Amino acid sequence: MIVVHWLFEGMRIYRHISILTILCLLLPVPQAVGKVYLDIGAPTFQQIPIAITDFKELKNNRNANELSGWFSENLADCLKMTGFFNVLNKRAFLGNPEQEDLTAKSIHFDDWVAIGAEYLVKGGYLYDGTKLVAEFRLFDTVKGEPVIGTKYEGQLKDRKAMVSKFASEILYVLTGERGVFDTKIAFVLKNGPTSDIYTINFDGSQLTNLTNYKSITIAPRWSPDGRAIAYTSYKDGRPDVYIKNVAGYAARKIIGYKGLNLPGSWSPDGRKILLTLSKDGNAEIYVMDIEQGSLKRLTNNFAIDVSPVWSPDGRKIAFVSNRSGSPQIYVMDSDGNNVRRLTYEGAYNTSPSWSPKGGIIAYEGRIDGKFQIFCIDENGDNLRQLTYNSGTAESPCWSPDGRYLVYSSMAGNKGQICIMDALGKNIRVLFEDKAICMSPSWSPRFK
Amino acid sequence: MEKRAKMSGVFVVLCFLSLIMMAGCAEKTVVPEQPVVPNEQALKEQALKEQALKEQALKEQALKEQALKEQALKEQALKEQALKEEELKKAKEEAVTPAVSSVDIEDIHFDLDKYNLSSEARATLEKLANWMRQHKDYYVLIEGNCDERGTNEYNLALGEHRADAAKRYLMDLGVDEIRIKTVSYGEERPLDPAHNGEAWAKNRRDHFVINITKK
Numbered sequence: 001m002i003v004v005h006w007l008f009e010g011m012r013i014y015r016h017i018s019i020l021t022i023l024c025l026l027l028p029v030p031q032a033v034g035k036v037y038l039d040i041g042a043p044t045f046q047q048i049p050i051a052i053t054d055f056k057e058l059k060n061n062r063n064a065n066e067l068s069g070w071f072s073e074n075l076a077d078c079l080k081m082t083g084f085f086n087v088l089n090k091r092a093f094l095g096n097p098e099q100e101d102l103t104a105k106s107i108h109f110d111d112w113v114a115i116g117a118e119y120l121v122k123g124g125y126l127y128d129g130t131k132l133v134a135e136f137r138l139f140d141t142v143k144g145e146p147v148i149g150t151k152y153e154g155q156l157k158d159r160k161a162m163v164s165k166f167a168s169e170i171l172y173v174l175t176g177e178r179g180v181f182d183t184k185i186a187f188v189l190k191n192g193p194t195s196d197i198y199t200i201n202f203d204g205s206q207l208t209n210l211t212n213y214k215s216i217t218i219a220p221r222w223s224p225d226g227r228a229i230a231y232t233s234y235k236d237g238r239p240d241v242y243i244k245n246v247a248g249y250a251a252r253k254i255i256g257y258k259g260l261n262l263p264g265s266w267s268p269d270g271r272k273i274l275l276t277l278s279k280d281g282n283a284e285i286y287v288m289d290i291e292q293g294s295l296k297r298l299t300n301n302f303a304i305d306v307s308p309v310w311s312p313d314g315r316k317i318a319f320v321s322n323r324s325g326s327p328q329i330y331v332m333d334s335d336g337n338n339v340r341r342l343t344y345e346g347a348y349n350t351s352p353s354w355s356p357k358g359g360i361i362a363y364e365g366r367i368d369g370k371f372q373i374f375c376i377d378e379n380g381d382n383l384r385q386l387t388y389n390s391g392t393a394e395s396p397c398w399s400p401d402g403r404y405l406v407y408s409s410m411a412g413n414k415g416q417i418c419i420m421d422a423l424g425k426n427i428r429v430l431f432e433d434k435a436i437c438m439s440p441s442w443s444p445r446f447k
Numbered sequence: 448m449e450k451r452a453k454m455s456g457v458f459v460v461l462c463f464l465s466l467i468m469m470a471g472c473a474e475k476t477v478v479p480e481q482p483v484v485p486n487e488q489a490l491k492e493q494a495l496k497e498q499a500l501k502e503q504a505l506k507e508q509a510l511k512e513q514a515l516k517e518q519a520l521k522e523q524a525l526k527e528q529a530l531k532e533e534e535l536k537k538a539k540e541e542a543v544t545p546a547v548s549s550v551d552i553e554d555i556h557f558d559l560d561k562y563n564l565s566s567e568a569r570a571t572l573e574k575l576a577n578w579m580r581q582h583k584d585y586y587v588l589i590e591g592n593c594d595e596r597g598t599n600e601y602n603l604a605l606g607e608h609r610a611d612a613a614k615r616y617l618m619d620l621g622v623d624e625i626r627i628k629t630v631s632y633g634e635e636r637p638l639d640p641a642h643n644g645e646a647w648a649k650n651r652r653d654h655f656v657i658n659i660t661k662k
Contacts, residue, residue, distance in 0.1 A: 193636050239631075322560075
C-alpha cells in the first residue's frame with residue numbers, strides 16, 4: 001500500500017504556526033503557548049464532535065456504490081472505538097453534502113458548525129477492479145480550513161488498513177499521538193480445568209489461539225517488539241515458563257525450576273525478563289537474561305512476592321507482596337533496593353500495570369467484597385477507582401499509548417475482556433464467552 | 448481377523464447356494480429333452496453324478512465350517528487365557544501392595560487469603576502421617592488450591608503456601624521429605640466451578656494424591 005501525504009502537509013505547519021502566532025498575540029498565557037493538542041486525558045475532556053460524509057466515487061463525482069458508505073461507516077467505527085469522538089448521525093446533516101466536493105471552497109462550513117460538528121471528514125476513491133485509490137481529508141469546520149489530507153493506493157483488501165491509518169492520522173494531528181488500531185490483546189480463556197492463550201485485534205476481530213495444550217496455560221506477556229509471548233504452562237505437569245513466537249509454532253522452555261515459574265514483564269530492550277520463582281522455597285522475584293539464562297534474585301522475604309512489572313524507563317519495579325499480612329503493591333529499584341509500599345487502602349491489592357507514559361500504576365483491589373480497577377500515582381498520591389463493575393473487574397493492562405486499559409470481567413456467568421479509557425469511561429466489551437476470561441495483556445504497536 | 452472369517456463364511460454359503468441353483472436349472476433343462484430318446488441308464492447316471500457332486504459340495508462346506516468353528520474356538524480360548532493371565536497379574540500386584548483406597552484422606556480447607564492449618568486440617572494430616580509411616584512404599588502429592596477470586600498469579604503463590612503448610616506439618620510428624628511432593632494449581636482447578644461462597648469455601652483446599660513409590 002502506498003501512502004501519499006499530498007495535500008496539506010505545508011498547510012498544516014502553516015496552520016500551527018499561525019495558531020501559535022495568534023495565541024501569542026492574543027493570549028500571552030504560558031500554558032497555551034506551544035500546545036495545540038486536545039488534552040484527552042483531562043477529566044473535563046468532552047468527546048470531539050465529528051461528521052463523516054459518504055465517500056465520493058471520484059471519476060463521476062458522486063456516491064456511486066456500496067464503497068461510498070463502507071468507507072464512512074468503517075472510519076466512524078474506528079473513531080468511535082477510541083472513545084474520543086462523537087460521530088454525528090448522518091441524518092442530522094444539513095444541506096446536501098452530495099453537492100460539496102473535497103475542496104474547502106465547495107464546503108458550507110456554517111452548515112456543519114450549525115449541527116455541532118467541530119471537524120469534518122470527506123473522502124473519495126477510485127476503483128478500477130484491481131487498483132484502489134482512496135483520499136481522506138480532515139477539515140476544521142470552525143476555522144473553515146483543511147487540516148490534513150492523505151491519499152492511499154493499494155488493492156481492495158487494503159481498504160480496512162487505509163481507514164485505520166487515516167483514523168490514526170486524525171488522532172495524531174488532534175491529540176499528538178497515533179492510535180492503537182493495529183494492536184492485539186492476548187488473554188487466557190479458561191474452559192473447566194484447562195486453559196489456553198488467545199489473541200484478538202483491538203477492534204475485536206481475528207480471535208486466534210496461540211496455545212493448544214489442553215493443560216493449564218496462563219500469564220501471557222508480550223515481548224517489546226510484539227513478536228513473542230512469554231507464558232506459563234503446566235503442559236509438562238508443572239508450571240514452567242515458555243516463550244513462543246506469535247507467528248511460529250514451536251515454544252521454547254526458558255525456565256523450569258521446582259515450584260512456581262511465572263513470567264513478569266520484559267525489559268524495555270527485550271533482553272531481560274522479570275520472573276516469579278519459588279525454587280528457593282517461597283515465591284521471590286528474579287530477573288533473567290534471556291539469552292544467557294543468568295538469574296539474579298531481587299527480593300528476599302518470607303512472604304509471597306509476585307507479579308513484577310518494570311517502569312517504562314526500566315529503573316523501577318512494581319510488584320505484589322503480602323509481607324504486611326495482606327497483598328499490597330510495592331515499588332523497588334530495579335536492583336531490588338529501596339522497597340516501599342505503595343497501596344494502603346483496602347486489604348487486597350494485586351496485578352499492577354505501569355503506564356507506558358510513566359507515573360501511574362493501575363491495579364486491581366477489593367472493595368465491598370468485589371474486585372475493581374484502581375489507579376495510583378507512582379508516588380502514592382491520587383488514588384482513584386476506575387470501575388464500578390457489578391461483577392468483578394480484574395487484571396488491568398495499559399495500551400501502548402497509555403490511553404486505555406484492558407481488563408477481565410465476570411458479568412453474570414459470562415467472562416469478558418473489556419477496554420476503557422484512562423478515566424474509566426467508554427467501556428467497550430472486546431470479547432465475551434461463557435468460559436472464564438483472564439489476564440489480558442496488550443501488545444506493543446507492531447512495526 | 449474375526450471379520451475376515453465371517454466374510455469368508457458368507458462367501459462359502461453363497462457358493463453353495465449357487466451350486467444348488469445351477470443343479471436345479473440343469474435338471475429342468477435336461478428332463479424335457481429326454482422323452483424323445485428315453486435312456487434310463489443315462490438318466491440314472493446323470494442323477495447319480497449330480498447326487499455325488501451335491502454330496503461332495505456339502506461335505507466340503509461342512510469341513511470348511513468345521514475349520515472356521517475350530518479357528519474361532521481357538522481364538523476365544525486364547526483371549527480368555529490372556530484375560531485370565533491379566534487378572535492373575537493384577538491380583539498378584541494387589542496382594543503385594545494393598546489398595547490405595549485403604550487410606551481415605553479428605554481435603555483440608557483454608558480461610559480466605561490464608562494458609563494456616565485449622566485443627567480439623569491438623570487432625571486429617573495426623574491421620575495421613577500415621578498411615579504413611581506404616582506404608583513406606585507410598586508418596587503423597589499435595590495439591591494446593593484457591594478460590595477464583597483475586598489474581599491468579601497471587602493465588603498460585605497462595606496455593607503453594609497452602610501445600611507447603613501441609614508438607615511441613617507432615618514432616619514434623621516424621622514423614623520423610625522425599626515422600627512428599629507439592630504442586631500449586633492456584634485457582635485453575637476448582638472442585639466446584641460455581642461462582643458463590645459455598646463453592647469458594649470448597650475450593651480453598653489441599654488435595655492429597657497418594658501413589659506407590661516408583662522403584
